[in-house]
Amino acid sequence: MAGAGGDMxxxxxQKAIKRPGALHKQLGVAKGKKIPAKKLAAxxxxxxxxxxxxRLAQTLRKLHK
Numbered sequence: 001m002a003g004a005g006g007d008m009x010x011x012x013x014q015k016a017i018k019r020p021g022a023l024h025k026q027l028g029v030a031k032g033k034k035i036p037a038k039k040l041a042a043x044x045x046x047x048x049x050x051x052x053x054x055r056l057a058q059t060l061r062k063l064h065k
Contacts, residue, residue, distance in 0.1 A: 040061075
């Protein structure tokens with residue numbers, strides 16, 4: 001992935017996460033603990049910021065494997 005200057009952009013996905021820890025706070029999960037898959041799936045079905053954050057978390061979880 002090339003940047004504006006033509007050089008390779010590293011760690012590009014980190015820019016997608018604007019507020020680290022926001023999803024944990026919204027779901028009531030302690031910082032540093034893993035969010036349970038069922039709780040994440042339920043949140044992903046909801047709308048608004050919570051749903052968007054949960055869906056992004058699910059996608060990133062798939063990339064991590």
